[in-house]
Amino acid sequence: MSFDDQKGLQIxxxxxxxxxxxGGVPIGGCLIHEDGRVLGTGHNxxxxxxxxxxxxEISTLENTGRLNGSVYKKCTIYTTLSPCDMCTGxxxxxxxxxxxxxxxxxxxxxxxxxxxxxxEVINLNDQRCKDIMNKFIKERPSDWNEDIGEETDLSKINxxxxx
Numbered sequence: 001m002s003f004d005d006q007k008g009l010q011i012x013x014x015x016x017x018x019x020x021x022x023g024g025v026p027i028g029g030c031l032i033h034e035d036g037r038v039l040g041t042g043h044n045x046x047x048x049x050x051x052x053x054x055x056x057e058i059s060t061l062e063n064t065g066r067l068n069g070s071v072y073k074k075c076t077i078y079t080t081l082s083p084c085d086m087c088t089g090x091x092x093x094x095x096x097x098x099x100x101x102x103x104x105x106x107x108x109x110x111x112x113x114x115x116x117x118x119x120e121v122i123n124l125n126d127q128r129c130k131d132i133m134n135k136f137i138k139e140r141p142s143d144w145n146e147d148i149g150e151e152t153d154l155s156k157i158n159x160x161x162x163x
Contacts, residue, residue: 005100008032008078009124011041012102015056016080016132019043025147026132027056029079031064031096039075040064046147055147056080057087061094072096080129082109084148092117102129106137107148 008030015028025044032038042059045051054062057079072094080102083091088110091099098120104111111121137144145151 005076005078005122005124008076008100009080009102009126009129011038012056012078012080013126013128013132015041015043015060016102016129019045019048019056020132020136022048024048025056025143026136027079027081029056029060029077031060032076032078033071034074034076039067039071044147047143053086055084055087057083058090061090067094069095076100078102080126081133082107082111082123083114084109085113088113091119098122100124102126103133105130106133 011030012028015030016026017028019028020026024047028041028043030038030041040060040063042056042063044056045054045059057077060077073096075096076098077091077096078100079087082101082104083099091114096119099114099122101111101121101123103126104123114121
Protein backbone atom coordinates (compact mmCIF):
# COMPACT_ATOMS: atom_id res chain seq x y z
CA MET A 1 0.00 0.00 0.00
CA SER A 2 1.35 3.44 -0.82
CA PHE A 3 0.30 6.68 0.79
CA ASP A 4 -0.98 9.75 -1.05
CA ASP A 5 1.15 12.84 -0.40
CA GLN A 6 -1.91 15.09 -0.29
CA LYS A 7 -3.37 12.94 2.49
CA GLY A 8 -0.09 13.09 4.39
CA LEU A 9 0.03 16.86 4.08
CA GLN A 10 -3.60 17.07 5.22
CA ILE A 11 -2.66 15.30 8.46
CA UNK A 12 0.28 17.68 8.92
CA UNK A 13 -1.95 20.68 8.17
CA UNK A 14 -4.50 19.57 10.77
CA UNK A 15 -1.64 19.48 13.28
CA UNK A 16 -0.61 23.00 12.24
CA UNK A 17 -4.15 24.26 12.84
CA UNK A 18 -4.15 22.56 16.24
CA UNK A 19 -0.90 24.34 17.10
CA UNK A 20 -2.28 27.70 16.00
CA UNK A 21 -5.45 27.19 18.05
CA UNK A 22 -3.29 26.40 21.10
CA GLY A 23 -1.46 29.71 20.68
CA GLY A 24 1.62 28.26 19.05
CA VAL A 25 3.43 28.46 15.74
CA PRO A 26 1.26 26.78 13.07
CA ILE A 27 3.68 24.17 11.77
CA GLY A 28 2.57 20.56 11.76
CA GLY A 29 4.01 17.25 10.74
CA CYS A 30 3.50 13.52 10.52
CA LEU A 31 5.66 10.47 9.90
CA ILE A 32 4.17 7.86 7.59
CA HIS A 33 5.59 4.42 6.80
CA GLU A 34 5.71 3.35 3.16
CA ASP A 35 2.96 0.79 3.95
CA GLY A 36 0.60 3.68 4.81
CA ARG A 37 0.72 3.50 8.61
CA VAL A 38 0.79 6.86 10.36
CA LEU A 39 3.53 6.36 12.94
CA GLY A 40 3.31 9.75 14.58
CA THR A 41 2.04 13.30 14.34
CA GLY A 42 3.01 16.55 15.98
CA HIS A 43 3.10 20.31 15.80
CA ASN A 44 5.32 23.13 16.93
CA UNK A 45 5.04 23.31 20.74
CA UNK A 46 7.68 25.90 21.56
CA UNK A 47 5.28 28.37 23.13
CA UNK A 48 2.89 25.85 24.66
CA UNK A 49 5.71 23.99 26.46
CA UNK A 50 8.23 26.85 26.78
CA UNK A 51 10.62 24.73 24.72
CA UNK A 52 13.61 25.84 22.71
CA UNK A 53 13.47 22.86 20.35
CA UNK A 54 9.93 21.50 19.85
CA UNK A 55 9.50 22.46 16.22
CA UNK A 56 6.85 20.63 14.22
CA GLU A 57 9.18 17.97 12.86
CA ILE A 58 10.90 17.40 16.21
CA SER A 59 7.51 17.14 17.93
CA THR A 60 6.44 14.60 15.32
CA LEU A 61 9.53 12.48 15.94
CA GLU A 62 9.13 12.81 19.72
CA ASN A 63 5.49 11.72 19.55
CA THR A 64 6.41 8.81 17.29
CA GLY A 65 8.74 7.42 19.93
CA ARG A 66 11.79 5.25 19.47
CA LEU A 67 11.98 3.24 16.27
CA ASN A 68 14.53 0.90 14.79
CA GLY A 69 16.69 2.71 12.23
CA SER A 70 15.43 0.43 9.46
CA VAL A 71 11.89 1.74 10.04
CA TYR A 72 12.83 5.41 9.56
CA LYS A 73 14.40 4.53 6.22
CA LYS A 74 10.97 3.39 5.02
CA CYS A 75 9.20 6.60 6.03
CA THR A 76 8.16 9.95 4.67
CA ILE A 77 8.03 12.97 6.94
CA TYR A 78 5.37 15.53 6.05
CA THR A 79 5.76 19.09 7.24
CA THR A 80 3.71 22.17 6.50
CA LEU A 81 6.82 24.35 6.23
CA SER A 82 10.33 23.87 4.87
CA PRO A 83 12.40 22.36 7.72
CA CYS A 84 14.92 24.55 9.55
CA ASP A 85 18.52 23.45 10.06
CA MET A 86 17.70 21.66 13.33
CA CYS A 87 14.82 19.70 11.81
CA THR A 88 16.83 19.04 8.65
CA GLY A 89 19.52 17.50 10.85
CA UNK A 90 17.00 15.23 12.57
CA UNK A 91 15.64 14.03 9.21
CA UNK A 92 19.16 13.21 8.06
CA UNK A 93 20.22 11.67 11.37
CA UNK A 94 17.35 9.17 11.34
CA UNK A 95 17.73 8.37 7.64
CA UNK A 96 14.20 9.39 6.64
CA UNK A 97 14.13 8.95 2.87
CA UNK A 98 11.43 11.43 1.84
CA UNK A 99 10.37 14.86 3.02
CA UNK A 100 7.14 16.35 1.69
CA UNK A 101 6.80 20.07 2.37
CA UNK A 102 3.64 22.16 2.35
CA UNK A 103 5.41 25.37 1.36
CA UNK A 104 8.74 27.18 1.38
CA UNK A 105 7.77 30.77 0.58
CA UNK A 106 7.42 32.04 4.15
CA UNK A 107 10.62 30.22 5.15
CA UNK A 108 13.23 28.37 3.11
CA UNK A 109 14.97 25.75 5.18
CA UNK A 110 17.54 23.08 4.49
CA UNK A 111 16.00 21.56 1.38
CA UNK A 112 19.22 21.68 -0.65
CA UNK A 113 21.15 20.00 2.16
CA UNK A 114 18.50 17.28 2.43
CA UNK A 115 18.84 16.62 -1.30
CA UNK A 116 22.64 16.56 -1.04
CA UNK A 117 22.28 13.88 1.64
CA UNK A 118 20.03 11.73 -0.56
CA UNK A 119 16.60 12.71 0.79
CA GLU A 120 13.85 13.09 -1.79
CA VAL A 121 12.28 16.52 -1.20
CA ILE A 122 8.87 17.41 -2.61
CA ASN A 123 7.28 20.84 -2.21
CA LEU A 124 3.50 20.74 -2.69
CA ASN A 125 3.25 24.57 -2.66
CA ASP A 126 0.04 24.38 -0.63
CA GLN A 127 -1.90 27.63 -0.32
CA ARG A 128 -3.46 26.67 3.04
CA CYS A 129 0.00 26.25 4.53
CA LYS A 130 1.07 29.65 3.17
CA ASP A 131 -2.09 31.32 4.45
CA ILE A 132 -1.86 30.04 8.03
CA MET A 133 1.84 30.97 8.24
CA ASN A 134 1.25 34.44 6.80
CA LYS A 135 -1.57 34.98 9.29
CA PHE A 136 0.66 33.96 12.20
CA ILE A 137 3.61 36.06 11.02
CA LYS A 138 1.36 39.11 10.65
CA GLU A 139 -0.19 38.61 14.10
CA ARG A 140 2.99 37.67 15.98
CA PRO A 141 6.11 38.81 14.12
CA SER A 142 8.35 38.75 17.22
CA ASP A 143 7.32 35.19 18.06
CA TRP A 144 8.02 34.13 14.48
CA ASN A 145 11.47 35.72 14.58
CA GLU A 146 12.18 33.92 17.83
CA ASP A 147 11.07 30.59 16.37
CA ILE A 148 13.48 30.85 13.44
CA GLY A 149 16.35 32.22 15.51
CA GLU A 150 16.21 35.78 14.21
CA GLU A 151 16.93 38.73 16.45
CA THR A 152 13.94 40.30 18.08
CA ASP A 153 13.33 42.89 20.76
CA LEU A 154 13.56 40.82 23.97
CA SER A 155 11.79 43.53 25.94
CA LYS A 156 8.59 42.50 24.13
CA ILE A 157 8.90 38.83 25.08
CA ASN A 158 7.53 37.62 28.40
CA UNK A 159 10.34 35.42 29.69
CA UNK A 160 12.78 35.04 32.53
CA UNK A 161 15.70 35.63 30.16
CA UNK A 162 18.74 37.52 31.35
CA UNK A 163 19.30 40.31 28.83
